[in-house]
Amino acid sequence: MADQDPVMRVVDRVFRKHGVRPRRRRRAKTQRIVDVALEVLGEYRPMTVRQVYYQLVARHIIENKRSQYQAVSIALRDARKWGEIPWEWIEDRLRRPRRVSMWHDLAEFATTAVNSYRRDVWETQEHYVECWLEKDALSGLFEDVLRPYGVTLNVGRGYDGWSSIRNAAMRYLAWERGNDDDEEEPYPEEVLPKTEDSTEVLNEKLRGFLAVADARKAFSANPLKHRPRPVTVLYFGDFDPSGRDMVRSLEKRINFFGTYPKIRISALLRSDIDEYDLPPDFAKKTDSRAASFIAEHGDISVELDALPVTVLLKRLEDSIRDIMDLTALDEVLQAEKEDKSRITLEWRAKS
Structure with missing residues (x-):
């Protein structure tokens, strides 16, 4: 030393x-x-x-x-x-205190409220996008990039539970269908019975039919003011058997509720490993998904964290900007800025 x-x-x-x-x-x-x-x-x-x-x-x-x-x-x-x-x-995201929010006085609270005010950027967008992230350790960095664009971040920390999946499906139903059309939408072909179906297949379709019906009922009871538009999910996860299978599982379970967003794997890609000379690990042979993964990609496994942070965050932001209407976004953010100034002036005039 x-x-x-x-x-x-x-x-x-x-x-x-x-x-x-x-x-x-x-x-x-x-x-x-x-x-x-x-x-x-x-x-x-x-x-x-x-x-x-x-x-x-x-x-x-x-x-x-x-x-x-x-x-x-x-x-x-x-x-x-x-x-x-x-x-x-250095942060520890798993061990955070749950503090109660408190303020010194009303003026301090008012400042917090104004700073928290956001206009809904999606009201003027033609395409809805969300980000799904496998690794909670990266969520802080992702939030910093996504916040200005108003993009929702879902942190899976492995395979998401069914409650989380259903909540996501409800959001996507709102965007895909909107609430301006009262015409009954036909049920997906995947949940409709056929005469040649076995008892096992019919039972599975029945469960799917009930799930779609339940989701539509809940959506109709509390519709969001959305216009119909396509939905894209940007997925960031490890390049390993489980990481790839999580994408398959996510898509299948979201489809179960009758919504079909486009799911795009943004990282980690096989090409990233070669381009950035990422240090490989061997796929875990004990993973039940290892055999099919190795057959397709080879005996290699790399975690998302290994990708240079600058590359990872640039890809995240570029993916968002490729989908969103940036002119419409800027107009909403400018209106938001004017709203904040007006609220601040009105508060000061009354206090």
Whole structure:
């Protein structure tokens, strides 16, 4: 490790005086981990330890091994404890306190309310888009990109539960069908019985028919003011057996409720692994989906976190901008800005 800076020399001397062992001199490899982690966090933050780890793997600083993950975790812990990396640059998304929102006075609350005001950007869009993300660790970075565009983010953390799927299907039904046409829409061919169907197939179709009927009933009871328009789901997940199967499962279960959005895999792609020289891992042979995945893609597996953050977020934003009407979006955002100014002036005049 390089010579300590003057401040850390004082810290070590004071700690030693009080009988506390000062920090040990780092090995060159550990110092390299800290130095590159600082570079990564200097570009995008906050990140989780796991995200930093995969960025180090992608830059070939360390190998993709469990022991190396532990080494990174310890190095980042010590670097924060010694003030080399700010604590707020590393986040733990799984352990967050549920704080109660409170304000000093009405003026502070009014400021919060004004800042939270958003016009519905989708009222003037011809195409509705949402983003589905497999990894919760990346959700903070995704939210920062999606927020200005008003795009909904769904974080799956694996296979979504049926309640989440149904809620999504209800949103997509609203956009696909709108609520301006009172004509009864025919039921999907997939849920209609045929004379040649077996008992097992008929039972499955019955369940599907009831699901579609239930979704339409709930939608009709509380219709949203939407015009009919196409729906696209942008999916970001790992390149591995489960990651690819989640897309199949998502599409099948959403279709179960009679809505058929276009689901586009935005990342991670097989071409990304080659183009960005991403460090591969072997597909888990214990995964029941491994055989078919390996047959199609080969014995390779890479997590979404390994893709350079700049590349990942640019792809996310470019995908959104390719679908949305940017002129209409700018008009809504300008009207929103004017609304906020008017609300602020009216509040100040009354207070």
